[in-house]
Amino acid sequence: MLLPTDYSRIAWAAICLCGRRTLFYLNECNYWYMLWIETNSFHLTICGRDGLAGAVESEGPTVMGVPILKQGEYIIASIQSALTDQDLFQLRDELSACVGKHRSKGVIVDVTMLDVMDSFATRTVRDLAQMVRLRGAKTVIVGIQPEVAFAMVQLGLELGDVATVLDLEEALELLRYESR
């Protein structure tokens, strides 16, 4: 079992695992813990982001609230708050870089907490999936809320051939199935 190297990382992991989503994510939270205990390769990677302690303490929208976790040959990015355009660009570039750094086969982007997927966010996610594909991995989008899906359709947005599933478990299953 890999121990976090400093307090800020512990705090970040705690927020990620059992933070604002505790109630909503009770099952998934258990699931995370399971992953945490069962695998020794599951750990928190920062992927080039500095000032994590600051990010944990501050709750303003300037913070890019996206912890990036590595689980085996997959990367899991869990969006925790509204993202600015710059944050989205940064996430896209970091995930693309992470794929190379960790030799990952799949990228999971959890958008459950996103309350808006406008045309910019949709295009950036599509670009992200295309970039990841060019880097030899597959992208799965997790947890688009029904209201968000409704607004996306009204707006005329589509994610093209980017895979979408309802929860993290399904995303991992899909990636494992496809890499068989």
Place this chain on the structure above:
Amino acid sequence: MNRDNPCPGARAIPIASDLDIVEARTAARTVAACMGFEGADLVVIATAVSEIARNIVAYAKQGEMVLSAVQMNSRRGLQVVVRDQGPGIADVSQAMQDGYSTSQGLGLGLPGSRRLMDEFRIETKIGHGTTVTMRKWLP
């Protein structure tokens, strides 16, 4: 509407950066929720605000958004006015078509927002700016 805690009145929110876009849609969502909008309507309003606010950042560089409650006959609703003193739109009917964009966007911002909201009006004058007025009525 909660009488003890009235919804925020008309206030102007400056829009000049991508951070302001997030602030604008958060403000719109908060005011809409306070007025009694729920679920999909909140997302729809926030999405339309996001699209229109981004147009300001992309084309006019800066502008402002004003949220207010409106009443017409027995209907109550939220009015969003987004205005700028930017370059204006040369061909509004073209800009209102799906897929037309001069900024490498998806070209869905204006026509998509019109579909999302109940009322949508756009006034623009070359060299003077653009004002978009949108309304969503409470069900």
